[in-house]
Amino acid sequence: QVHLVESGGGVVQPGRSLRLSCTASGLTFSSFAMQWVRQPPGKGLEWVAVISYDGRRKFYGDGVKGRFTVSRDNSENTMYLEMNNLRPADTAEYYCARDPAAGRDGVFYGMDVWGQGTTVTVSS
Amino acid sequence: SYVLTQPPSVSLAPGETAIIPCGGDGLGDKGVHWYQKKPGLAPVLVVYYNNDRPSGIPERISGSKSRNTATLTISRVEAGDEADYYCQVWDPVSNRVVFGGGTKLTVL
Numbered sequence: 001q002v003h004l005v006e007s008g009g010g011v012v013q014p015g016r017s018l019r020l021s022c023t024a025s026g027l028t029f030s031s032f033a034m035q036w037v038r039q040p041p042g043k044g045l046e047w048v049a050v051i052s053y054d055g056r057r058k059f060y061g062d063g064v065k066g067r068f069t070v071s072r073d074n075s076e077n078t079m080y081l082e083m084n085n086l087r088p089a090d091t092a093e094y095y096c097a098r099d100p101a102a103g104r105d106g107v108f109y110g111m112d113v114w115g116q117g118t119t120v121t122v123s124s
Numbered sequence: 125s126y127v128l129t130q131p132p133s134v135s136l137a138p139g140e141t142a143i144i145p146c147g148g149d150g151l152g153d154k155g156v157h158w159y160q161k162k163p164g165l166a167p168v169l170v171v172y173y174n175n176d177r178p179s180g181i182p183e184r185i186s187g188s189k190s191r192n193t194a195t196l197t198i199s200r201v202e203a204g205d206e207a208d209y210y211c212q213v214w215d216p217v218s219n220r221v222v223f224g225g226g227t228k229l230t231v232l
Contacts, residue, residue, distance in 0.1 A: 035221065037167075045159070045167065045210050047221035059219040062125070095166055108214045110157040110221065112178065114166040 002026040002113045006096050009118030012086055020081040022096030022115060030054075030074040033103035035111050036081050038092035038120075048094070051079065052103025059108075063089070086122045093117045126215040128224035135230040142198040144227045146211035149192060154213040156194040158187055161208045161226070170209075171196060198229070206231045 008020040022034065036048035047061045049070040058070050069082040079096060097111030129147045136142055146156065158171040169178050171187035174194060184199045198205055211224040 037221075039161075044208070044226040045161065045212075045223045047223060050221065061220065097167075100172075106219065107216070108221070109155070110169075110172070110212050110214065111159070111167070112169050112172065114168070116166050 002098065004096050004098065004113060004115035006094060006115045006118035009094065009120045011121045011123060013124050014087060014122055016086055017082070017084045018086060018120060020083070020094055020096075020118060020120070022079040022081075024077045024079075024098070027098065027113075029077040031102060033099035033101050033108055034070075034072060034079045035097045035099050035108075036070060036079075036094060037097060037111065037114075038090075038094045040089070040092040046092070049081065050099065050103070050108050052106075052108075054103075057103050057106055083120070086120075088122050091120060091122050093119055125218055126213070126220065126222045128211055128213065128222055130209075130211060130224040130227045132225070133228045133230065135232055136201060137232050138202060139200055142196075142201050142205070142229055144196040144198075144209050144229070146194040146196070146224050147192055148194075148213070148222075151189065151192045151194060151213070154215070156187070156189055157212045158194075158196045159210045159212065161210060162206075167210070201229070201231050203231050205229060 003025045051070045072079040095117045096115045098113040101109040155173045159167040161167045174189040175187045208226045
């Protein structure tokens with residue numbers, strides 16, 4: 001059974017950095033693209049980033065482009081989200097998810113398996 | 125940027141049929157996916173590629189698409205169906221995942 005576990009969330013001051021991790025089990029991690037999605041309190045789902053199976057293709061949502069960086073280590077079955085210059089508007093529950101597509105040629109799909117989420121709070 | 129439009133809320137009594145639309149320009153060219161989101165829980169994929177159901181999703185839940193509108197239909201709604209429902213596509217023009225604003229389904 002596919003299992004995704006996020007970690008690294010917490011409370012951080014505005015302008016600081018945080019790194020989230022997503023560790024996968026029960027799947028051939030290196031065959032799938034991976035996604036990050038967040039949900040701010042009381043708001044809808046917001047897409048954050050996607051990374052292809054081999055890490056060569058990465059795309060970002062408008063609200064995080066230039067501040068967040070997605071990466072992956074296929075040898076460790078883990079994806080990361082490096083979040084810099086955090087703002088209060090980044091406060092949200094952050095989910096990682098598997099994309100059934102590999103992301104070859106920049107073709108992605110969505111999310112078929114989700115982690116349980118990790119909470120990020122940006123506040124002074 | 126590409127936009128998906130959903131009604132903010134749908135309310136109905138148990139046993140009725142919920143119809144949740146999702147509109148977007150050129151939606152006919154895209155695969156539409158639907159997620160159920162309950163408070164405190166991770167989202168769950170309930171329909172993928174317009175009208176396919178993942179294993180474990182009841183047949184009461186179905187998807188369809190016609191031109192610029194995709195539709196999630198939940199027959200014989202139950203209290204347990206109460207949740208927010210989101211449609212989603214991948215936009216290859218902007219290289220973005222796009223979510224609709226979500227529809228809150230309330231079972232009266």
